[in-house]
Amino acid sequence: MDMELIPLLASIAVGFALTFTLGWKLKGRSEALDRVVDAIVENYLDERRFSVNDLRQRTGLDDAELRKALARLERAGLITRVEKGSYRLKDPLVFLTDRDYDRAMRLTKDDNILYGAYQNPYLPRLYLFLVYGLFLADLVFVVGAYLGYVINGPFSSFVAPVMRLLPPGREDLYVPFLLFLLGMGLIFVDFIDNIIKAWARERFMVIVGALSGISYDKAFADELSGRIRRGQIVKVDLNVSLLQKFINYFRSVPLGDVTVVYRVGKEERVESFRNMPFPRELFYVIRSIQLGALQWRKRYARTLMLWRARTAIPSAEGGGRAWPRRRSS
Amino acid sequence: MAEEEVVLAEIEAGYRLRPATQVGLMIVMVLLGLFIIEQAKLPLDVSIMVATIYVALLYPLIIKIRHRLAIALSFGLYGAALAAILYWIITGHILPLVQGGQAVRLEALALYVIFLEIVGMELFHHLCEEYVFYERDWRSYLMVSLLSVVFFACLYIFLSAYALGFMALLLSAVLTIMFAWAILPEKPV
Numbered sequence A: 001m002d003m004e005l006i007p008l009l010a011s012i013a014v015g016f017a018l019t020f021t022l023g024w025k026l027k028g029r030s031e032a033l034d035r036v037v038d039a040i041v042e043n044y045l046d047e048r049r050f051s052v053n054d055l056r057q058r059t060g061l062d063d064a065e066l067r068k069a070l071a072r073l074e075r076a077g078l079i080t081r082v083e084k085g086s087y088r089l090k091d092p093l094v095f096l097t098d099r100d101y102d103r104a105m106r107l108t109k110d111d112n113i114l115y116g117a118y119q120n121p122y123l124p125r126l127y128l129f130l131v132y133g134l135f136l137a138d139l140v141f142v143v144g145a146y147l148g149y150v151i152n153g154p155f156s157s158f159v160a161p162v163m164r165l166l167p168p169g170r171e172d173l174y175v176p177f178l179l180f181l182l183g184m185g186l187i188f189v190d191f192i193d194n195i196i197k198a199w200a201r202e203r204f205m206v207i208v209g210a211l212s213g214i215s216y217d218k219a220f221a222d223e224l225s226g227r228i229r230r231g232q233i234v235k236v237d238l239n240v241s242l243l244q245k246f247i248n249y250f251r252s253v254p255l256g257d258v259t260v261v262y263r264v265g266k267e268e269r270v271e272s273f274r275n276m277p278f279p280r281e282l283f284y285v286i287r288s289i290q291l292g293a294l295q296w297r298k299r300y301a302r303t304l305m306l307w308r309a310r311t312a313i314p315s316a317e318g319g320g321r322a323w324p325r326r327r328s329s
Numbered sequence B: 001m002a003e004e005e006v007v008l009a010e011i012e013a014g015y016r017l018r019p020a021t022q023v024g025l026m027i028v029m030v031l032l033g034l035f036i037i038e039q040a041k042l043p044l045d046v047s048i049m050v051a052t053i054y055v056a057l058l059y060p061l062i063i064k065i066r067h068r069l070a071i072a073l074s075f076g077l078y079g080a081a082l083a084a085i086l087y088w089i090i091t092g093h094i095l096p097l098v099q100g101g102q103a104v105r106l107e108a109l110a111l112y113v114i115f116l117e118i119v120g121m122e123l124f125h126h127l128c129e130e131y132v133f134y135e136r137d138w139r140s141y142l143m144v145s146l147l148s149v150v151f152f153a154c155l156y157i158f159l160s161a162y163a164l165g166f167m168a169l170l171l172s173a174v175l176t177i178m179f180a181w182a183i184l185p186e187k188p189v
Helices: A005-026 A031-043 A052-059 A063-075 A098-107 A126-150 A153-165 A171-203 A242-250 A279-291 A295-299 A301-311 B003-012 B019-039 B044-062 B068-099 B106-127 B138-160 B166-183
Strands: A049-051 A079-083 A086-089 A113-118 A205-209 A213-216 A226-228 A233-239 A255-264 A267-277
Touching: A005 B044, A005 B068, A031 A052, A031 A063, A031 A301, A049 A052, A052 A063, A063 A079, A098 A113, A098 A205, A113 A267, A113 A279, A126 A153, A126 A171, A153 A171, A171 A205, A171 B068, A171 B106, A171 B166, A205 A279, A213 A267, A233 A279, A242 A255, A255 A279, A267 A279, A279 A295, A295 A301, A301 B003, B019 B044, B044 B068, B044 B106, B068 B106, B106 B138, B106 B166, B138 B166
Parallel strands: none
Antiparallel strands: A049 A086, A079 A086, A113 A205, A205 A213, A213 A226, A233 A255, A255 A267
16 A cells, blocks of 8 residues: 555544544433433423423432433423423424424414424425535536646636636635635525525424414415414325435435315315425324324324434433333224 | 334334435445546545545435434544545645745635635534534534634635725625524524
């Protein structure tokens, strides 16, 4: 092996080892966290509010351990601090920001929100992906300009425009400037993506409440004026297209369409919620409120909560308690 | 099966490829990538760096297993990719200048720092999603504030080379706001 490669391989190996160890430790088991999650799941799933004092008594943990565990659950999005010493349990199928969650609670008069999310804005508007095309163009330009500078040849025409952008007489900044262009391309795309997300949050919010039924935004800056009451729901359909199915293999949040047929007077209407996160679970929730049977949610409350807490709940390696498996119905 | 896998299998399994298929696809895509890199006839050190970055970018797209080892591997690839980029900058662009008796100018260093900050954060969001807290707290705000201060200072140093005066300050501020908003963790919609 070429001796000159050793420092490179060593750098990569050291970088890998350091962050691998960090990742391994971060996912380590925490007895205190297990106890807190157990106490919450066993005692507060229905009332949804609890105080630190109650939790301290139930878990027997000291103050520091308890606050550390609660902070991890708060960061994982499972609980929200409502006032000093008191927390509110968020339903695991709520994917809203804190601000929108509060808004949803207010508009549904403190209903039990079983599901809350936004319709994904990208899939029905594939042109939005052009934003990523901008970065691709940036990448091609930067690579071309670098190759033109280093090896000349067919890419040499890329060099002159970059030179013109540099401060006068500062050719030494050529390569760092290219890296800067690449980095800013990434930032620009992220920035636009955040604007699209902010717009989607204002336009495509959908919530399902245990008593209020389905509420959804009908226009930009709408306050959930679209309503489908529980008793109006006639039929619910779940559709995951081939494209959605393929994308779901690679995307962090799986998507699908849920169509609700509902009756207003004698008229039947149809409302489609496109590209909803975790559509199968949304389908189950809507079916549950339609039938007035929330057993499904109760049965899987613990599973759902643990799933949502995946950033906070450590792996079970090293043995320990066995989770209750799915009960046969 | 580990507890967490049981839990996740209940919710996500229906949407994802089976774990064995994920691993198989990852192997196929890595081999395909290595073949293309080999065909490009790049120097061996550059090939190693490109391959490391390629694997790091590919891994979280294909592997959706939430096992402790899989997550630690993702963190490991983050460190490996960042080390490869850092090595390329230092040995490829800074050391040759130093060895040739030339000074590395402050503006160049500032641009390298900006690039490393951006790439470090973007790779972190990509590979270490398990540690990105979408529920923002004081730690994420503190981190973004510190990085933004460094970004602003470096950008101002670079733009000062154009002798823009107050405009350099203004441009730095606007681009820093863009940077800060871009790196703040946003919940996937």
